[in-house]
């Protein structure tokens with residue numbers, strides 16, 4: 322990292338907060354949501370959603386509770402009608418002026434709890450979605466159901482079991498097999514992994530992701546889990562207060578969030594007051610390069626904790642306050658030195674959290690040399 326002495330600048334000129342353009346991943350749109358709004362009574366739940374999803378692509382919708390994620394999914398499925406705007410599948414309007422009911426959209430939906438029919442066996446649950454014109458007779462149905470179970474890494478020995486005789490992860494897989502039985506073009510997954518424990522969650526997510534990817538099913542996943550969204554999807558849409566705050570590939574939304582709220586929602590963020598001059602932000606961690614500066618002068622910069630490393634030597638120092646041990650790494654809280662007030666190097670005395678693999682490196686009171694790796698993201702100052 323280069324460090325440089327700040328020079329005076331005039332008044333900061335701060336533009337409006339950046340909102341990332343609402344982009345489509347591919348030219349081959351499978352699903353287009355255009356200006357969709359939805360009210361429940363006086364409550365405006367969706368406030369003009371625009372989203373395009375490419376054929377066979379996976380989109381994760383993340384956002385705080387109550388931001389409208391499930392409502393958007395239900396509109397796509399055809400369980401609710403938008404108040405304004407329209408939804409197109411393959412360029413054909415399914416909601417708007419025209420209305421195509423849910424059962425004619427060829428969309429699969431897997432809810433949080435799987436919602437299997439408790440009185441039916443696994444085989445009967447999965448067979449429920451089959452096209453009986455194509456699969457006639459017990460033998461053909463059983464063969465197809467076994468194929469579908471195989472797709473979700475379960476075998477024919479599960480056919481006769483009832484849902485209550487299955488683990489949570491197995492129930493989710495059966496729910497997916499039942500949804501896949503309809504051979505949907507689009508699969509909507511509403512927090513389908515949230516009831517599972519950490520290990521099972523990752524395994525089930527991988528298995529389901531592979532099935533959907535292999536079958537080239539266009540998929541939308543609603544999740545509360547940021548890491549899940551980043552690892553599962555080709556495209557992440559961040560929803561806040563009934564609007565999409567940012568849409569982009571996982572790497573972009575994580576490393577270049579459009580605003581502070583999105584940055585903090587998608588993971589731990591170190592946010593510092595800074596003075597931006599050209600593409601260098603002066604702050605308590607020295608001069609940090611910034612990509613595409615949105616403004617000059619007074620800003621806030623955001624770094625991910627993993628960008629702040631412990632160095633052998635550096636002009637930047639901090640004192641360890643405490644740490645949390647998580648096994649593979651520790652989260653270390655560090656107080657940066659107090660400094661005399663200087664408008665061109667704002668801040669001083671901030672407490673930041675970094676991560677380090679070696680817990681022995683961090684003891685309360687220890688002085689650490691610090692360096693910043695990579696670029697920061699600048700947001701207009703509050």
Ligand SMILES: Nc1ncnc2c1ncn2[C@@H]1O[C@H](COP(=O)(O)OP(=O)(O)OP(=O)(O)O)[C@@H](O)[C@H]1O
Nearest residue numbers: 361362366384385386387388389390391392393545
């Ligand atoms: N059928 C309905 N009638 C009235 N209000 C509703 C209805 N469905 C949803 N809402 C309201 O719309 C808002 C958004 O709900 P929604 O379930 O879409 O949010 P969400 O982002 O999926 O939340 P969570 O992450 O908690 O599931 C909430 O305030 C909810 O109470």
